[in-house]
Amino acid sequence: MEATLNALARPVRQKTHWTERIAHLGLVGIAVLLLFFLALPLGAILIKSVENKSGELVWIANFIDYAKTPSLLGSLWNSTWVSLLVTLITVPLAFAFAYALNRSCMPFKRLFRGITLIPLLAPSLLSAISLIYWFGNQGVLKTALQAFGVNQIYGATGIVIAECFSVFPHALMILVTALSLADARLYEAADALGTRAVRKFFTVTLPGAKYGLISAALVTFTLVVTDFGIPKVIGGNFNVLATDVFKLVIGQQDFAKGSVVAFLLLSPAVLTFAVDHFVSRKQTAMLTARAVPYRPSPSRRFDASMTAYCALIACLMLAMLGMAIFASFATFWPYNLTPSLKHYTYGLIDNEVAEGFVNSLKMAFGTATIGTAMVFTGAYLLEKTKGASLLRAPVRLLAMLPMAVPGLVLGLGYIFFFNAPSNPLNGLYHTITLLTLCTIVHFYTTGHLTATTALKALDGEFESVGASLKVPWYKTFFRVTLPICTPALVDIARYFFVNAMTTISAVVFLYSPDNKVASIAILNMDEAGEISPAAAMAVLIAAICALATLLFTALGWWVDRRTQAWRGGAR
Amino acid sequence: MTAEPFLLLRDIHKQFGAFTALSGINLDIQKGEFVCFLGPSGCGKTTLLRIIAGLETQSSGAVLQNGRDISRLPPAERDYGIVFQSYALFPNLSVADNVAYGLVNRKVPREQINQRVTELVKLVGLPGSENKYPSQLSGGQQQRIALARALATSPGLLLLDEPLSALDALERVRLRQEIRTLQQKLGVTTIMVTHDQEEALSLADRIVVMNHGVIEQVGSAMDVYREPTSPFVADFVGKVNVLPGRIKDGHLHVGTFALALQQAQGAARDVKIYLRPEDVLARPSVGSNATFPAGDPHVFDAVIEKIEFLGSFCHVHVRTQALAPHKLIVYLSLNFLSEQALAVDSALKLRLLPERLRLF
Numbered sequence: 001m002e003a004t005l006n007a008l009a010r011p012v013r014q015k016t017h018w019t020e021r022i023a024h025l026g027l028v029g030i031a032v033l034l035l036f037f038l039a040l041p042l043g044a045i046l047i048k049s050v051e052n053k054s055g056e057l058v059w060i061a062n063f064i065d066y067a068k069t070p071s072l073l074g075s076l077w078n079s080t081w082v083s084l085l086v087t088l089i090t091v092p093l094a095f096a097f098a099y100a101l102n103r104s105c106m107p108f109k110r111l112f113r114g115i116t117l118i119p120l121l122a123p124s125l126l127s128a129i130s131l132i133y134w135f136g137n138q139g140v141l142k143t144a145l146q147a148f149g150v151n152q153i154y155g156a157t158g159i160v161i162a163e164c165f166s167v168f169p170h171a172l173m174i175l176v177t178a179l180s181l182a183d184a185r186l187y188e189a190a191d192a193l194g195t196r197a198v199r200k201f202f203t204v205t206l207p208g209a210k211y212g213l214i215s216a217a218l219v220t221f222t223l224v225v226t227d228f229g230i231p232k233v234i235g236g237n238f239n240v241l242a243t244d245v246f247k248l249v250i251g252q253q254d255f256a257k258g259s260v261v262a263f264l265l266l267s268p269a270v271l272t273f274a275v276d277h278f279v280s281r282k283q284t285a286m287l288t289a290r291a292v293p294y295r296p297s298p299s300r301r302f303d304a305s306m307t308a309y310c311a312l313i314a315c316l317m318l319a320m321l322g323m324a325i326f327a328s329f330a331t332f333w334p335y336n337l338t339p340s341l342k343h344y345t346y347g348l349i350d351n352e353v354a355e356g357f358v359n360s361l362k363m364a365f366g367t368a369t370i371g372t373a374m375v376f377t378g379a380y381l382l383e384k385t386k387g388a389s390l391l392r393a394p395v396r397l398l399a400m401l402p403m404a405v406p407g408l409v410l411g412l413g414y415i416f417f418f419n420a421p422s423n424p425l426n427g428l429y430h431t432i433t434l435l436t437l438c439t440i441v442h443f444y445t446t447g448h449l450t451a452t453t454a455l456k457a458l459d460g461e462f463e464s465v466g467a468s469l470k471v472p473w474y475k476t477f478f479r480v481t482l483p484i485c486t487p488a489l490v491d492i493a494r495y496f497f498v499n500a501m502t503t504i505s506a507v508v509f510l511y512s513p514d515n516k517v518a519s520i521a522i523l524n525m526d527e528a529g530e531i532s533p534a535a536a537m538a539v540l541i542a543a544i545c546a547l548a549t550l551l552f553t554a555l556g557w558w559v560d561r562r563t564q565a566w567r568g569g570a571r
Numbered sequence: 572m573t574a575e576p577f578l579l580l581r582d583i584h585k586q587f588g589a590f591t592a593l594s595g596i597n598l599d600i601q602k603g604e605f606v607c608f609l610g611p612s613g614c615g616k617t618t619l620l621r622i623i624a625g626l627e628t629q630s631s632g633a634v635l636q637n638g639r640d641i642s643r644l645p646p647a648e649r650d651y652g653i654v655f656q657s658y659a660l661f662p663n664l665s666v667a668d669n670v671a672y673g674l675v676n677r678k679v680p681r682e683q684i685n686q687r688v689t690e691l692v693k694l695v696g697l698p699g700s701e702n703k704y705p706s707q708l709s710g711g712q713q714q715r716i717a718l719a720r721a722l723a724t725s726p727g728l729l730l731l732d733e734p735l736s737a738l739d740a741l742e743r744v745r746l747r748q749e750i751r752t753l754q755q756k757l758g759v760t761t762i763m764v765t766h767d768q769e770e771a772l773s774l775a776d777r778i779v780v781m782n783h784g785v786i787e788q789v790g791s792a793m794d795v796y797r798e799p800t801s802p803f804v805a806d807f808v809g810k811v812n813v814l815p816g817r818i819k820d821g822h823l824h825v826g827t828f829a830l831a832l833q834q835a836q837g838a839a840r841d842v843k844i845y846l847r848p849e850d851v852l853a854r855p856s857v858g859s860n861a862t863f864p865a866g867d868p869h870v871f872d873a874v875i876e877k878i879e880f881l882g883s884f885c886h887v888h889v890r891t892q893a894l895a896p897h898k899l900i901v902y903l904s905l906n907f908l909s910e911q912a913l914a915v916d917s918a919l920k921l922r923l924l925p926e927r928l929r930l931f
Contacts, residue, residue: 011586014628017645461659464626467646468653469673469724480661566663566704 016387019472023385030378031391034398036425037441041413042405048416049259062256072244072257076264079241082156083224086163090171091217093164095209097313098175100306102182103205105298107307115314116169118321121549122542123502123519124166125229129526129535130323131162132234138334154236162230165320167223168313171216178212179205184294211279218272226265226406229504229519233526241265245408246508255416262409273404321542328536343536353521353537360501360518360541363436364548367500368493371440371447375492379451380481384463385473403445407505410442415509430512438510439500447492454488455481486559494552498545575638577602577760578623578728583632585618585784592618593784596632600762605754607771608764610781611807616764617732619781623762624730625649637727651728652721656736658713660705666692666716667701673724691719696749711742718750722757729754731763735770747774768808772796780804802931805845810886814844814897816930823930826894828868830925842930848886848902850927855911856918869923873899875915878908887913889921 016024052058066072097116101109119127135145135153142153150157182205190200206213228242235243241261249258329339348354378399382392402410418429428434458481466476482489504519511520518541525534560567576599583596593615600606608616621627623634625646633642641649652673660669670688679687692698695715697708705713714734721729734750735743751774754761765771771778772792780787780795780803788795788804799805806813816825823835825844854862856872863870871893879886887903901921903913913919 011630012628012632012642014625014645015643015648017647019647020645459655459657459659461655461657462661464624464646464653465655465659465720466672467626468624468649468651468721468726469676470647471673471676472647475676480663483663563663566665566706 019474020385020387023381023473024388024391026377027381027385027388027391027395030374030381031395031398033374033437034395034441034444037437038398038401038405038410038444041410041417042401043413044416044420045259045262045409045413048255049263052256053254062260066257066260069257071239072261075239075241075244078156078239079225082159082163082240083221085160086167086224087217087220089160090164090167090220091175091213093313094168094171094216095175095213097310098172098179099205100310101176102179103294103296104303104306105296106303106310108310112310112314115317116172118169118317118542119166120169121498121502121545122321122324122538123229123504123522124227125162125233125504125522125526126324126538126542127165127320128158128162128230128233129522129531129538130320130327131158132531133323133327133333133535134319140334152236154234155238158234158236159231159238159240162234163224163227165317166227166230167220168317170223171220174216174219175209175212178209178216180293181212182208182294184292187294211282215272215276215279218268218275222268222272222406225268226408226505228408228508229523232523242408242505245412249412249415249509258412259416262412265406266404266409269406269409270404273400324535324542325539327532328539330532333532343532344540348533348536348540350533353516353518353525353533356516356521357518357537357540359432359515361544363432363439363517364497364500366432366436367439367443368497370436371443371496372489372493374440375444375447376451376485376489379448379455380477383452383455384481399448400445402441402443405442407442407503407507408509410438411506411509414438414506430510430515432515435507435510435515435517436500438506439503440496442503442506443496443499446495450488450492450495451485454485458484483563486563487556490552490556490559494549497548497552501541501545501548574601576600577604577637578762579633579635580619580623581633581635583619583622583629583634585615585622585627586630591784593622593629596786598779598786598789600760602760603758605751605761605763605774605776607775607778608762608781609768609771609778609808610766610787612766614781615784616766616779616781620730620732620762620764623728624651624653650726651730652724652726653730653732654714654717654721654734656733658705658710658717658737660713660717660720662705664704665701666697666703666705666708669705669716670719670723672720677724687723691723692716694722694753695719709742710738711746714738714746715749718753722759727760729759729761731761733764733766735765735767743770750774772808778808780807782807797927799845799929802843802845805929805931810848810900810902812844812846812848812899814846814894816842816844818842818930823928826891826897827871828893828923830869830923830928832925832928832930834928834930845929845931846899846923847927848900850924851899851901852922852924853901853903853907854920854922855913856920863920863922867922869925870920871923873919873921875913875917875919878915880905889919891921 049062050057050059052061097112100106101113131153133139134141135158136142137152139145139153145153186204186208187200190204195203226242228246231238231240231243232246241264245258245261245265248254248261327333328343329341330337331340331342348357378395382395382399414434417423418425418434420426462476462480463473466473502519504523507517508520508523511517516524518537522534522537525531525537578600580596580598583593585591585593596619608619610616618627622629625641625644629642633640635641636650661672664672667685667688670691671684674684674687688701689698692701695718697712697715700708700712700716705716708716718734731750735747738746747770763774772795775792777789777791778795779789782803788800790798795804795808799808805811814825816823817839818824818835818837819839821831821835823830823832823842823844871891873889873891875887876890876898877888879888883905885903885905885908887901887908888898889901890898899921907913911919
């Protein structure tokens with residue numbers, strides 16, 4: 001009896017096989033990396049926000065100080081209304097575009113979809129540079145702008161237009177997904193009841209896309225609030241939160257106020273993250289496995305008007321990219337428009353940015369390889385191994401956290417944490433390694449989710465079979481899991497590569513004159529008035545990203561073909 | 572049962588938070604036996620199998636295999652092969668590589684591995700499929716390969732977790748006979764989890780009927796079917812009529828019957844009577860040479876209310892004055908029904924087999 005009681009008090013614990021200890025060690029490694037390169041830097045912001053300049057605890061004094069500075073409050077107001085305006089413009093436009101893609105029989109759907117992805121291939125400020133060429137002081141359409149009663153493009157006008165372009169693909173992606181979740185049977189039921197088209201739209205379509213609209217609006221708002229490149233290039237004297245952080249921290253070295261602004265930037269992102277998490281759970285519950293996918297039927301007038309609308313949007317997108325390309329080749333804007341390679345050669349070399357370009361490539365390769373390996377290993381250890389249960393919840397949380405942290409805030413945290421002389425990791429500061437790690441962490445969540453989805457699709461018993469056959473998990477990992485998940489790996493690597501090439505927000509705090517990266521070089525050239533080389537650089541980045549996307553797609557296709565034998569008809 | 576059991580489960584208890592998945596599980600399994608864990612979903616049968624495999628850890632209790640305490644050993648240090656409902660074949664490896672998966676790790680020479688693979692693939696009836704990929708095989712074929720993979724390392728114990736559930740009806744019956752033949756040929760001790768009573772009855776040397784985390788009964792197929800020790804077992808295994816009755820003065824009173832039964836001793840009480848549909852004999856009501864002898868107290872008249880056609884046999888629903896208002900389902904062959912020209916509203920004579928009644 002006593003023995004039974006003892007047994008009940010202390011549950012039987014399985015002995016840990018030595019191979020599992022390797023897995024636990026791996027998990028500890030991931031946890032440590034995320035702790036040092038995510039949690040602690042964010043903690044550093046928290047600490048700085050309640051300290052004064054000499055490091056004494058002052059509680060909320062910094063926040064009160066901030067609220068008493070009219071110029072800073074002005075930026076808060078500016079950021080808010082600009083972001084709201086962009087959201088109000090972009091979400092309906094993107095919704096109409098997504099509606100056309102999903103619910104009409106218009107031709108060239110893939111082409112239209114492809115064109116809208118262009119802004120993702122370049123740093124967000126490419127559209128700002130283009131706008132300057134279109135409507136700036138020496139812009140081709142400056143007079144047209146003035147005819148609308150707008151004096152100049154620099155300032156709120158420019159920011160709003162440029163942001164609309166750069167966030168459009170993000171909003172579109174969410175809305176396309178939301179609209180593709182429709183259940184055709186609802187429409188059949190509505191038709192059977194003789195419902196008119198307008199009523200169908202308001203009673204079936206809109207409610208169905210409700211969560212998508214919420215999430216698109218929140219994502220748009222957050223992206224605009226936290227974007228740094230566009231307001232920097234085209235904002236003129238119009239101050240927003242993102243530019244304030246930079247001025248406060250880099251310009252005035254006022255870490256206290258800077259961290260307060262960081263908090264303000266963090267709040268919409270955290271809100272978005274929380275709402276999105278809630279919404280995505282609701283949304284998956286909405287579509288049951290038995291739903292019948294909606295198939296649009298041709299309707300000449302509707303399809304034609306949708307084609308016209310999408311063509312218009314696509315033309316605007318192309319005009320943005322086209323102007324940057326054109327201007328980057330123009331010999332001396334606006335006086336001599338003869339094409340030349342001058343800005344690509346002299347312009348870039350004079351500014352010593354060829355080196356920056358090499359640095360960018362190094363960073364992008366590093367992010368794509370190390371990041372993919374880290375993200376996939378982390379997701380695998382979380383999903384498919386057992387034990388070390390105390391570590392799992394915190395690692396899961398840390399893997400999801402970067403989604404809620406804007407790049408500017410992360411970069412700021414890195415300064416506070418790694419620049420502290422007392423930190424033994426101080427040596428990393430201003431190195432490409434730190435830039436790479438920062439970028440990996442910045443974009444960790446999307447990669448983590450892709451890997452997790454791919455792993456969850458695998459039979460949960462592979463590891464059990466392996467163990468019963470006395471094959472250690474890492475052999476099963478390399479022989480089975482990794483080959484099956486190659487398409488997901490290619491996807492993650494492409495995502496990391498493109499984002500590492502185009503990111504500005506986090507790295508703007510971390511580069512040093514010795515290791516500038518290409519996207520930062522654009523900012524610096526623009527500031528120095530070298531706008532043509534800046535355009536050339538932006539175009540070059542877009543070209544590399546487009547090329548990389550093509551290469552990754554080809555790689556994916558090649559993998560798919562090589563594995564056709566065993567994937568069989570399943571794909 | 573004098574030999575030392577091959578597998579011993581002692582006081583196995585498993586707790587998931589506030590939910591008790593298993594409690595007080597004690598079981599001995601002999602070498603070479605084929606045992607089925609049978610029960611409804613959520614009864615703990617799969618959890619018990621996974622504890623034996625080391626894929627779950629019991630909250631308390633011990634597992635001994637071949638005289639060795641394996642209670643705390645990780646799966647890799649135990650000796651078993653396992654087959655899952657989902658097959659869990661590695662899709663990117665050929666049939667040969669799947670079967671050889673456990674052999675390659677044991678530093679067996681390549682030649683020997685190939686030989687073993689050929690032998691196993693032949694054993695499960697799929698010779699020549701070595702170079703195919705799992706996606707090119709049917710469900711039943713994939714499960715055969717999974718079986719070959721589990722047997723490749725000649726484990727002392729074979730664990731089957733609902734291996735037939737994902738297959739269509741025909742394939743299921745075919746494969747279950749093959750599994751039985753193979754098991755007898757190799758003499759490997761086998762535990763199979765299933766919720767399909769027909770599967771358990773046709774395959775197992777012994778059936779372990781489980782419900783709500785406890786073992787309800789352990790016995791041969793015949794024991795479990797003919798002599799269920801609990802209402803749950805009677806109800807879960809096979810079809811059964813349940814009638815209310817009362818024991819009084821050494822007799823079982825049900826409807827108009829007063830049956831003098833061995834089981835009806837003791838104090839007066841209400842009981843539930845469990846009666847299998849085939850434990851009622853039927854004869855035509857009139858005009859036949861083969862009727863029941865006159866004056867048999869267990870014979871009663873009945874009228875057919877509904878005939879549920881099941882193929883060669885039918886479930887015939889009857890009403891009878893003798894048991895009113897309760898109705899009875901009896902199991903009659905299609906031949907009998909057509910020979911005697913019985914249809915809905917026909918009358919017939921039935922006879923209870925009192926020794927087959929189970930009282931709870």
